[in-house]
Amino acid sequence: MNNEETPSTSSNTGELLDGNHVEKANQSVEETSHSIETQSGFMYKRARMQGKHKSFYHRGLEDTDEMYSQISPYPFPMMMPTQNEEEEEDESLTEYELIPPYQMIAVRGVNGYHFDSSVLQVKGFAYFKDFPVESAEEISRSILVRKVLSTGEETEYKTVYEFEADAVESDDHAYEVTLDFGTMNDGHPLNSGQYELFIRLKQFIDERWIAQEFKIGKKESSTTDFSYSTKNQWYQPKTVSTYSFVAKQKLNSDAFVIYSTKLSEVDPASLIVDDEIVEEETKKIRANKRRFFRLVYKIFSKILPIKKNQVAFLSDARVDLTGNFEYIYDELKGRNSFLKPVFFLKKSINEPKTLREYVGLAKAIATSRYVLLDDFYPLIYPLEIRKGVDLIQVWHAVGAFKTFGFSRVGMQGGPKLSSKNHRNYSKAIVSSTKVIPNYAEGFGIDSKRILPLGAARTDMFFDETKKNTIKEQLFEEMPFLVGKKVILFAPTFRGNGQNTAYYPFNWLDYHKLYEQLAPQGFIFLFKIHPFVKNSPNIPYEYSDFFCDVSDYREVNDLLLLTDVMITDYSSVVFEYSLLRRKTIFFAPDLSDYMTTRNFYVDYLSFIPGPRVSDTVHLIEEIEDYTSVDQERLNAFLNYYFDDLDGHASKRFVDMLEDSIDEHVVDEEENEEYSEDGKWMPKWGENEGANSTINDYKNEEDNIK
Incomplete structure (x- = not known):
C-alpha cells in the first residue's frame, strides 16, 4: 500500500458483476511467492525462527497479541471478537493453525461489489488449491476490516472488525458478505481513517483447521479502476455528524481501500429548514412572546365572555384542512351546524408566530366554547383553561401502539412527571374502549375524560364515493402509478424527537428491491414521517421504481392506492387495516426499539401481518402481497375500533351540539384551497380577532 493516491471523490456506482470465477493456479503461485515475507507468512517464519510457532486460536489465548508484538511489525490480533461474542462455539471450530502461503496455495478473488449508500455487498471466492471441499461445514471465510496505522516500508494494520461470510449453496468455493460502514462501529459510522479489507480462509484438512489471511483479491473481469463515494449521517440527541465514505480498488490490485472522513458535527436544531418561515427567532424573543401570550390570555379570560357557539381548531402540524379536522369541519358544514369554526394553523412548531397571531390565538382559546387540538401543542399546556371552555384532543393517531407521553417517564426522551404537557385536556377522543387506559396514562389525565367516539379521519374508509374521488385525483397528480402494484413504505422515525428524528x-x-420487484410491475413509494431530517438517497438508475412522496400531506389518501404497505411501529397500520390489505412489519431494530420506546402490547402478538428484518424476506412477503390473514386482521380491528361504521365525525359533532342550547347559524365560507384540493383557512378566519389588535401592531418591534 505504499504510495497510495489521494482518495477519489468519484460517485460512480459500483455494479455487481456476474460470471464464474476461473482457477488461476499458476498466477496464484507467482503472486503468493512474493508475499512470503509479508502478512501471515512473514509472521509464521519469524515465529518459527524464535521457537514460538504453535496453533493460534480465534479467541481465548491471552498471549496472542503479546506474541505478535514480539515477532512482527504487523499488529494482526488473533483474538478479534466476532459479532456474537456471547455465543458459545465449539472449540474445534475456533482453533486453527495459521500457515504461510508457500505451504498451501489459496485461490481467491472478487466477482463483484455493489454499494447501496454505505452498505457494501461482496461476492467472491476463496479456497485452497488441490484440497477439495467435501461439505460446507469444512470451510469458512471471514472478512477482516483492518485499519492502516502506517504506510512506511512495511504497512502496519490493526484488525478492528470481523464479519463471517455466508457460503453459496451452489458453489463450495464462493461466498457472500454484507458490510455496513454506516453502522459498523457499534451502530455508529466507521471512525475516520484508512482501512483495507482482508479475508481469513479456514478449511478442515487432515483432522485440523488451517487458515491463511490475505487481501481480499482482484475483481474478476474488471477493465477499469473501481471507485465509489457516499455520505452518511449519524444522529444523536445534541449532535448530527456527517461522514464521507470513499471506496477504491485499482485495476489488477488485491487491495480494497476504504476512506472514512468525518465532515461535520452540528446542533440538530440548526438543521431545521422551512421555506415558509420568514423570520428566525432567538430563544429570548420567542420566550418573551410566549410570556406576552400568557398575559394576554389571562386578561381575555377575565374580561371577555365565552362564545357558546365557537369552535377553535388549533394545529402546529398543518396549514390546510386535513386529518380529523377536515372530517369534523365537513360534518359541521354538512349539517349546517350552529357551531362556528375558527382556525389557527401552522406548518410546524418551529414556525414563528407574530404578536398579532399570538393575540388572536389567546382570544380564541379564552372565548371559544370548544378548543380542538389534533397533535402535540406545547403553547397551550401552561394555561389554566377557564371554566366553561372544553379543551379537546382529537389526536392524529388511531389506536395505541408504541408508548407516548407520560408512559415514557424515565425513558430517554421521555417527559418529567412534573411536566404540564397534556394534563389540561377536558376530553380526549379515542377509537376504542380498550385503549382508554393507555391514553389516560400517556396524557396523564383521568380515564373518565377519554371518550371512545372514534377517529373522524377514518370515516373516509367507509365512504365509497369519497374514496373514488380521492383515487381519481391522485392518479391525475401521479400518473406514473396507473397500472402499477403500489408498495407504500411508511415507517416511523428514529431518535428522541423532532430535532433529532431520522x-x-x-x-x-435498493438493488435487490429493484431487481426483483420492478420487473413484476411494482412501484415503491416512500412516505416518511414529517419529523425525519434525512431523505432516501434513491440511485438514479432506480428512479423509475422508487419515488419519495413524503411531501404529500395526507397519508390516508395514499393508502387507497396502496396494494401492500410496509411499516414498523407507526400507527398508520390502524387505518390501512380498514382496507383489509396486507401490512408487512419491517423492524430490524425491534429489540433496541423495545428498550428505548417500548409498546403498550406485545409487539409480535399485536401486529396483524408478518414481521421481517431484512430485504430478502421483505421481498418474499411483497411478492405474496395477496396473502392476508383475515381472521387475525378482523380480531385486530375489533379490538381497536368500537364502531366500524364510518360515523365517528357524526358522533363527535353530536357530542359538541348536545352541550349547547343557543343555536346560531353561520354561513361564512372560505374559498382558498391547496393544490391537492384541501381547504386552507386563514389565521383566525371568522374569529374577528383582527379588529381588536390594532393596539398591538407596533409592540412586536418593541419586544425585539
Whole structure:
C-alpha cells in the first residue's frame, strides 16, 4: 500500500458483476511467492525462527497479541471478537493453525461489489488449491476490516472488525458478505481513517483447521479502476455528524481501500429548514412572546365572555384542512351546524408566530366554547383553561401502539412527571374502549375524560364515493402509478424527537428491491414521517421504481392506492387495516426499539401481518402481497375500533351540539384551497380577532 493516491471523490456506482470465477493456479503461485515475507507468512517464519510457532486460536489465548508484538511489525490480533461474542462455539471450530502461503496455495478473488449508500455487498471466492471441499461445514471465510496505522516500508494494520461470510449453496468455493460502514462501529459510522479489507480462509484438512489471511483479491473481469463515494449521517440527541465514505480498488490490485472522513458535527436544531418561515427567532424573543401570550390570555379570560357557539381548531402540524379536522369541519358544514369554526394553523412548531397571531390565538382559546387540538401543542399546556371552555384532543393517531407521553417517564426522551404537557385536556377522543387506559396514562389525565367516539379521519374508509374521488385525483397528480402494484413504505422515525428524528435507509437493499420487484410491475413509494431530517438517497438508475412522496400531506389518501404497505411501529397500520390489505412489519431494530420506546402490547402478538428484518424476506412477503390473514386482521380491528361504521365525525359533532342550547347559524365560507384540493383557512378566519389588535401592531418591534 505504499504510495497510495489521494482518495477519489468519484460517485460512480459500483455494479455487481456476474460470471464464474476461473482457477488461476499458476498466477496464484507467482503472486503468493512474493508475499512470503509479508502478512501471515512473514509472521509464521519469524515465529518459527524464535521457537514460538504453535496453533493460534480465534479467541481465548491471552498471549496472542503479546506474541505478535514480539515477532512482527504487523499488529494482526488473533483474538478479534466476532459479532456474537456471547455465543458459545465449539472449540474445534475456533482453533486453527495459521500457515504461510508457500505451504498451501489459496485461490481467491472478487466477482463483484455493489454499494447501496454505505452498505457494501461482496461476492467472491476463496479456497485452497488441490484440497477439495467435501461439505460446507469444512470451510469458512471471514472478512477482516483492518485499519492502516502506517504506510512506511512495511504497512502496519490493526484488525478492528470481523464479519463471517455466508457460503453459496451452489458453489463450495464462493461466498457472500454484507458490510455496513454506516453502522459498523457499534451502530455508529466507521471512525475516520484508512482501512483495507482482508479475508481469513479456514478449511478442515487432515483432522485440523488451517487458515491463511490475505487481501481480499482482484475483481474478476474488471477493465477499469473501481471507485465509489457516499455520505452518511449519524444522529444523536445534541449532535448530527456527517461522514464521507470513499471506496477504491485499482485495476489488477488485491487491495480494497476504504476512506472514512468525518465532515461535520452540528446542533440538530440548526438543521431545521422551512421555506415558509420568514423570520428566525432567538430563544429570548420567542420566550418573551410566549410570556406576552400568557398575559394576554389571562386578561381575555377575565374580561371577555365565552362564545357558546365557537369552535377553535388549533394545529402546529398543518396549514390546510386535513386529518380529523377536515372530517369534523365537513360534518359541521354538512349539517349546517350552529357551531362556528375558527382556525389557527401552522406548518410546524418551529414556525414563528407574530404578536398579532399570538393575540388572536389567546382570544380564541379564552372565548371559544370548544378548543380542538389534533397533535402535540406545547403553547397551550401552561394555561389554566377557564371554566366553561372544553379543551379537546382529537389526536392524529388511531389506536395505541408504541408508548407516548407520560408512559415514557424515565425513558430517554421521555417527559418529567412534573411536566404540564397534556394534563389540561377536558376530553380526549379515542377509537376504542380498550385503549382508554393507555391514553389516560400517556396524557396523564383521568380515564373518565377519554371518550371512545372514534377517529373522524377514518370515516373516509367507509365512504365509497369519497374514496373514488380521492383515487381519481391522485392518479391525475401521479400518473406514473396507473397500472402499477403500489408498495407504500411508511415507517416511523428514529431518535428522541423532532430535532433529532431520522430513519436508517441503509437497512433497505435498493438493488435487490429493484431487481426483483420492478420487473413484476411494482412501484415503491416512500412516505416518511414529517419529523425525519434525512431523505432516501434513491440511485438514479432506480428512479423509475422508487419515488419519495413524503411531501404529500395526507397519508390516508395514499393508502387507497396502496396494494401492500410496509411499516414498523407507526400507527398508520390502524387505518390501512380498514382496507383489509396486507401490512408487512419491517423492524430490524425491534429489540433496541423495545428498550428505548417500548409498546403498550406485545409487539409480535399485536401486529396483524408478518414481521421481517431484512430485504430478502421483505421481498418474499411483497411478492405474496395477496396473502392476508383475515381472521387475525378482523380480531385486530375489533379490538381497536368500537364502531366500524364510518360515523365517528357524526358522533363527535353530536357530542359538541348536545352541550349547547343557543343555536346560531353561520354561513361564512372560505374559498382558498391547496393544490391537492384541501381547504386552507386563514389565521383566525371568522374569529374577528383582527379588529381588536390594532393596539398591538407596533409592540412586536418593541419586544425585539
